[in-house]
Amino acid sequence: MQSFTHDGFDLFFIDEGQGDPILLIHGFASTHYVNWVAPGWVKTLRDAGFRVIALDNRGHGRSTKSHDRDDYTPAKMAGDAAALLEHLNVSKAHVMGYSMGARISAFLALGHPEKVATLILGGLGLGMTEGVGEWDEIAEALLARDPASIQSERGQMFRRFADQTKSDREALAACIATSRELLPPQDAGRITAPTLIAVGTRDDIAGSPQGLADLLPNGIAFAIERRDHMLAVGDRTFKARALAFLEEHPLDRT
Numbered sequence: 001m002q003s004f005t006h007d008g009f010d011l012f013f014i015d016e017g018q019g020d021p022i023l024l025i026h027g028f029a030s031t032h033y034v035n036w037v038a039p040g041w042v043k044t045l046r047d048a049g050f051r052v053i054a055l056d057n058r059g060h061g062r063s064t065k066s067h068d069r070d071d072y073t074p075a076k077m078a079g080d081a082a083a084l085l086e087h088l089n090v091s092k093a094h095v096m097g098y099s100m101g102a103r104i105s106a107f108l109a110l111g112h113p114e115k116v117a118t119l120i121l122g123g124l125g126l127g128m129t130e131g132v133g134e135w136d137e138i139a140e141a142l143l144a145r146d147p148a149s150i151q152s153e154r155g156q157m158f159r160r161f162a163d164q165t166k167s168d169r170e171a172l173a174a175c176i177a178t179s180r181e182l183l184p185p186q187d188a189g190r191i192t193a194p195t196l197i198a199v200g201t202r203d204d205i206a207g208s209p210q211g212l213a214d215l216l217p218n219g220i221a222f223a224i225e226r227r228d229h230m231l232a233v234g235d236r237t238f239k240a241r242a243l244a245f246l247e248e249h250p251l252d253r254t
Contacts, residue, residue: 001062006083007076012062013055013084017046020251021090024054025081025108027099027123027233028179029162029172031061035098039234048243053093055084057104065171072175074183078108085115094246096120098233099206100179103128107183109191118249119195120242123229127207128183129215135180139173157230188215195219196245198238200227220245 001012014032022045026035032054036042045052056063057077066072081104085093095116097105102121106128109116124132133154141147141155142162150156162169195216199209201223213219222241224232232238 001056003062004084004087006080006087009058009064009066009071009080011055011058011064011080011084013053014042015051015053015088016042017049017051019049019051020094021051021053021085021088022094022096022246023081023085023090024052025095025097025101025104026054026057026060027097027101028176029060029158029165029167030098031165032056033061034165035101035233041234041239044239044243048246050094050246053084053088053090055081057101059171059175060167065168067170067174069174069177072177072179074103074107074179074181075111077104077179078111081105081108082112082115091115092117092251094118094120094251096242097122099123099229103179103181103183106188106191109193110183110187113191113193116193117251118246119191119193120245121195121197121212122238123199123203123206123232124212125197125199125207125209125221126211127205128212129185129188130207131182132180132205132207135176139176142169142173142176161230185215188212189217192217194245194249196222196242198222198224198232198241200224200229200232200235202226202228203232205229
């Protein structure tokens, strides 16, 4: 992995392949490897002729960890993504995010619209604007001394995930406090880039993909059949639809 520094954080990333650039932004408690390499996205996109850029978000993976919740707003994390593109001299890219990464991608499109050619938002639909349920229980689960004491099913799921990825659980607890800032519907309407919104039909976190698509001037919804929040990310039909979407919307450098 390579690294660069932005806003006091050392941010690690990969940059592979040739062709039009696509920036991948992973979800909460994940890493570039868990979200994009292991499920085959990096290979799929590279083989399709794209230059694939993927970072470890601040507080995740090999990037710098902070225990200050003010460091994890979607706007600040989107600023990291924009700075990475600047660092690589990429003026415009396709952008794909999953779950928290989808929210960061949307804020990137709002804050730096000139850098975003298209958006692919996975694992987050209308929850982008309406919220995704009670997440304080996840912060509590991340900080629990004894995992056996966690009562919440969702808390148990994310605690297992954080332990599997050997994450800094205190950093994640800070992240989850502020990274789920809602995107106002009127701001969603200002995202003009062509946007594919893909959510599993068994995902009880994301909210309706069609509901979010209806708020966007150029939004398209896609249902990932029989997949929940964790399994949808690597689904082959999701990959096929994403590739078709990218083919339908080639990079415009003007």
